[in-house]
Amino acid sequence: MGRLLLIVTALLFLCVFLVLPLLVVFAQALAKGFEVYYLAILAPMAWAAVKLTLLVAAIAVPLNLIFGVAAAWAIAKFNFRGKSALITLIDLPFAVSPVIAGMIFILVFGTHGWFGGYLRAHHIRVVFAVPGIVLATMFVTFPFIARELIPVMQSQGKDDEETALSLGATGWQTFWRVTLPNIRWGLLYGVLLCNARAMGEFGAVSVVSGHIRGVTNTMPLHVEILYNEYNYTAAFAVASLLALLALLTLAGKSILEWRQPELRHAVRRPRDRTRRAYS
Amino acid sequence: MKVNSSAAAALMGRKTRGVLPGFGLTLGYTMVYLSLLVLIPISAVFIRSSSGGWAHFWEVVTAPRVLASLRLSFGASLVAASINVVFGLIVSWVLVRYTFPFKRFIDGMVDLPFALPTAVAGIALTALYAPNGWLGAWLKPLGIEVAFTPLGIVVALTFIGMPFVVRTLQPVLEELDREVEQAAASLGASPLQAFCRVIFPALWPALLTGFALAFARAIGEYGSVIFIAGNMPMRSEIAPLLIVAKLEQYDYAGATAIAVVMLVLSFAIMFGINALQNWAASRHGER
Numbered sequence: 075m076g077r078l079l080l081i082v083t084a085l086l087f088l089c090v091f092l093v094l095p096l097l098v099v100f101a102q103a104l105a106k107g108f109e110v111y112y113l114a115i116l117a118p119m120a121w122a123a124v125k126l127t128l129l130v131a132a133i134a135v136p137l138n139l140i141f142g143v144a145a146a147w148a149i150a151k152f153n154f155r156g157k158s159a160l161i162t163l164i165d166l167p168f169a170v171s172p173v174i175a176g177m178i179f180i181l182v183f184g185t186h187g188w189f190g191g192y193l194r195a196h197h198i199r200v201v202f203a204v205p206g207i208v209l210a211t212m213f214v215t216f217p218f219i220a221r222e223l224i225p226v227m228q229s230q231g232k233d234d235e236e237t238a239l240s241l242g243a244t245g246w247q248t249f250w251r252v253t254l255p256n257i258r259w260g261l262l263y264g265v266l267l268c269n270a271r272a273m274g275e276f277g278a279v280s281v282v283s284g285h286i287r288g289v290t291n292t293m294p295l296h297v298e299i300l301y302n303e304y305n306y307t308a309a310f311a312v313a314s315l316l317a318l319l320a321l322l323t324l325a326g327k328s329i330l331e332w333r334q335p336e337l338r339h340a341v342r343r344p345r346d347r348t349r350r351a352y353s
Numbered sequence: 354m355k356v357n358s359s360a361a362a363a364l365m366g367r368k369t370r371g372v373l374p375g376f377g378l379t380l381g382y383t384m385v386y387l388s389l390l391v392l393i394p395i396s397a398v399f400i401r402s403s404s405g406g407w408a409h410f411w412e413v414v415t416a417p418r419v420l421a422s423l424r425l426s427f428g429a430s431l432v433a434a435s436i437n438v439v440f441g442l443i444v445s446w447v448l449v450r451y452t453f454p455f456k457r458f459i460d461g462m463v464d465l466p467f468a469l470p471t472a473v474a475g476i477a478l479t480a481l482y483a484p485n486g487w488l489g490a491w492l493k494p495l496g497i498e499v500a501f502t503p504l505g506i507v508v509a510l511t512f513i514g515m516p517f518v519v520r521t522l523q524p525v526l527e528e529l530d531r532e533v534e535q536a537a538a539s540l541g542a543s544p545l546q547a548f549c550r551v552i553f554p555a556l557w558p559a560l561l562t563g564f565a566l567a568f569a570r571a572i573g574e575y576g577s578v579i580f581i582a583g584n585m586p587m588r589s590e591i592a593p594l595l596i597v598a599k600l601e602q603y604d605y606a607g608a609t610a611i612a613v614v615m616l617v618l619s620f621a622i623m624f625g626i627n628a629l630q631n632w633a634a635s636r637h638g639e640r
Contacts (some may be wrong), residue, residue, distance in 0.1 A: 076544065077451060084447040087440045091489070091512050092465050098487060102480055141386045148380040151373050160383070164628060166391055169623040172471075173593040174612045177600060178394035181401050186605065188397065213390055236372050236631040242371025245374035267467075273468025276576035281597060283622070294472040294576070301476050301580070310480075313473040320468035327468075328461040337523075 080091060098316045102310035113330070114311035122288040123296035123312070126204070130279075130292060131272040134211040134343045138268055139261075142219030147253075150227030161224070167216045176281025183209075202284030207292065210278040217270045222264030222337070225255050229336070259334040270323040277295065396614060402609035404550055413610040418586055420593060423614065426592040430571035433510035434518075438569045441518030444517055448519070449526040465517050466512050471576025478509055479581045485508060501583030506591065509577040514567030521563035522556070529555055556631035569622045572615065 104111055147163060149157060167175065182188050183200035193200060200206050234256065238248040256259075276294040283290040291299065293316055299307035331338045344352065354562040402410060447453075448460050457477045466474065474578060482489045489500060514564035529552065575593040583589040590598075592611055599608035 081447050081451055081453055084440075084444045085525060087444060088462065091515060092462050094481055095474060095489065095512065096465065096469075099473060099477045100481050104453075141383065143387075144379040145383040147375060147384055151555065152378075152380075160387075162623075163387060163392070165623070166395070166620075167621040169569060169616075171397070171575065171593050171596075171612075171615055171619070173575050173596050174398065174573070174616060177596065177608060177612060178397050178602065181397040181605065181609070182394050195538055209390070213394070216391060232373055239372060239374075244425055264464060268467050274468075274473070276470060276472040277574075277593065280575075281600060282358070294470045297472050306480075313470075313476060314471045316473045320465065320470070320473075323468045324464055324488045327464065328457075328487075335504075 085090050086353055096317060096321075099310055099313050102306060103314040105310075107309050110307055111314075114308035115315065117308070119288050120290070120296060120308070120312055122290045123293045124315070126207075126291065127273050127293040129204070130208050130211050133208050134272045135269050137212060137263060138215055139219050139265060141216070142223050142264060143261075145220040146223035146227045146257075147249075149224050150230075151232050160275055164217050164220050169211055170213075171279025172275065173215060173281055175213045175278040179206055179209050179282050180214070201282050202286070203290060206282035207279050207290060210282045211272050211275055214275050214278045216270045218268035218271060219261070219264035222260050222267070223257060226260035226336075227253075258289050260337060263330045263334075263337050266323055266330070270320065272298050273319060302329055363412075375528050381600060392461050395499050395616070396587050398612050401605060402613045405606040405610075408615075409606060410610050413607045414614055418590070419592075419607075419611055422595045425503060425506070425590065426615075427570055427618075429510055429591070430568050432507050433514055433571050434564050434568040436507070436511050437514045437518045438564050441515060441522060441545045441563060441567075442556075442560065443473045444515075445519045445522040447522060464515050464516050466514075471513070471574070472580075474512060475509065475577040475580035478505070478512060478577065482581065484509060500581055501589070503582075503589050505581035505583070506578050506589065510571040513574050513577055517566040517570060518560075518563035521566065525556060525559040532553050555561055558629060558636070562629055562633070564627070564628045565622055569619055569626070572619060596607045 098280050101112075103114075145160075148154075149161065181188060183193060183206065184190055185194065185201075187201075189200075200209070234252050235248050238252045239245070243251070273292075274294060276298070279292055280295055280298070283292070283295055285291065285295060285299065287299070293312055297309050297313045297316070299313065300306075405413075432631055436472055444463070448456065448463075459489070479500055480486050482492070482505060484490065484493050484498070484500070486500070492499060497504070499508055533551055534547050537551045538544070542550065573593060575591075575597075578591055582591060582594075591617060596608045596611050596615075599605075
C-alpha cells in the first residue's frame with residue numbers, strides 16, 4: 075500500500091513537471107494545424123536563427139572539446155600540486171549565473187569595456203555581434219566535456235599508454251591509437267551534453283546578442299522575440315524544434331549509458347567512480 | 354601489462370612521471386584557455402564593481418528594489434530546492450527500489466530539465482499555468498494563481514532543479530544495503546523508524562548536496578523564470594533580471610554590484626558542496 079502510494083506520488087510529480095511541459099510545447103505548436111506549423115518553421119527569420127545556432131555550436135563545441143581532452147590528459151595522467159584547485163576552477167562556470175556569464179564579455183569587449191576603445195578603432199564588433207554570442211556560449215559550456223573525460227581517463231590509468239610508448243609509438247600515435255579509442259564513449263557523452271547546452275543557451279547569449287533579427291538571433295532568442303510579439307504558434311513551433319533536440323539528446327545519452335554504464339553517475343561523483351574502478 | 358610497462362620504464366631508466374609525454378603542453382593549454390575564457394573575464398566583474406568605491410557599492414546593493422530582488426531570488430530558490438528534496442527523494446527511491454512499466458523511459462526523462470533549453474521550459478510552463486492553461490484553468494477556481502506571481506517562479510525553479518536532487522540521490526540509494534533495513538525490521542522497527550534511524554543517516558549528505566546543487570542553480574536561473582514571473586519590480590523581479598535591466602540602462606556599476614553579491618554567494622555554496630562531497634567520500638571510504 076505504501077509502495078503504491080509512493081509510486082503514484084512520484085509519477086504524478088514527474089507527469090506535472092516533465093511530461094506536461096513537453097506535451098504543451100507540441101500541442102501549442104500544432105494548435106493551428108500543420109500548415110501554420112510548417113510556415114512558422116520555414117520563415118526566413120526562423121531559418122536565420124537555426125543557422126546561427128548551428129554555427130555557434132560548431133565553433134564552441136570543438137574548442138571546448140580540445141580543451142576538455144587537454145585538461146583531462148593533464149589531470150588524469152599526471153600528479154601535480156594544485157590539481158584539485160584546478161578541477162574546482164574548471165567547474166567555476168557552473169556556479170555563475172548565465173546573465174553574469176554574458177555580462178562579463180560586455181565588461182571586457184563592450185564600448186565602455188577594457189578593449190572597447192581598441193576594438194572600436196579597428197571596427198571590430200564583439201559584443202552585440204556573433205563573436206560575443208560564441209564567447210558567451212563557450213563560457214557557459216566550458217566545463218561539460220572536461221568534467222566527463224576526467225573521471226573516464228582517471229579510471230583507465232596510464233598502463234595502456236605506457237605500453238604503447240615502450241613499444242616505440244610516438245606520443246601522438248599513442249594518443250590517437252590508444253587513448254582516443256579508450257575514451258570514445260565518454261567523449262561522445264560530453265560532446266552530446268555540451269552541444270545541447272550550446273544550442274539551447276538563453277540567458278548569457280541574450281545579454282550579449284543585442285537581439286538584431288536575422289543577424290544575432292539564435293533559436294532560443296527567436297523563441298523569445300516571437301513570444302513577446304504574441305505570435306505564440308510560431309514561438310512554440312521554433313520551441314518544438316529545440317524540444318526535439320532535447321529529446322534526441324536524452325535518447326543519445328540513454329544509449330551511451332546503456333553501452334557504458336559507468337557514464338551514468340560520472341558527472342557528480344568523480345572520486346567515487348575512480349575508487350570503484352580500482353577496487 | 355602493468356608488469357611489462359613498469360619493467361620497460363625501469364629498463365629505460367625513466368621516472369614514472371617522465372614516461373608519458375604532453376604534460377607541459379596540455380597543462381599549459383588548459384591554464385591559458387581557462388584564464389582567457391573564464392578567470393580574466395570574471396575578474397572584470399570584481400574590478401568594475403570596485404571602481405565606484407565601497408560607499409557606492411553599498412548604496413546600490415542596499416537599494417530597496419535590489420534587496421527585494423535578492424530576497425525573492427534566494428527565497429524562491431530555497432523553497433524550490435526544499436520541494437525538490439522531498440519529491441526528489443520519493444522519485445529516486447521509487448526509481449531505485451521498485452519496478453513498474455516504462456521505468457527505464459521515465460528514468461531517462463528525469464534529465465529533461467538539463468536538456469531542454471530554458472526559454473522553451475519558460476514558455477511551456479507559462480502556457481501550462483496561465484489562467485486559461487491546462488493546469489491554470491484547474492487551479493483558478495481554487496483561488497491559486499501561479500503564472501505571473503512569485504509562485505510561478507517557484508514552479509520554474511523546481512523544474513530546473515529537480516534532476517540535481519534525483520541524480521545525486523540515486524547512486525547512494527543503489528549502494529544502500531537492503532539487509533540493514535531488513536535487520537531493523539526484523540528487530541521490530543516500523544518502516545518509519547527504519548527510515549529515520551537507518552536510511553536517513555546514510556542519505557543526508559547526498560540530500561544536502563542535491564539541495565545545494567539545486568539551490569545554486571536556481572539562484573542564477575534566468576531563462577525559465579522571466580516568462581512566468583510577471584517581472585514586477587519589488588514583487589516578482591528576480592536578481593538576474595535586475596542585472597539585465599541595469600545593463601540595458603548602461604548602469605554597469607549597479608549591474609556589477611549585484612553580480613558580485615550573487616557570485617560571492619554562489620562560489621561560497623560551490624566550495625561548501627565540494628567540502629561536503631569530500632567529507633562524505635572520506636566517511637564513505639572508512640565504512
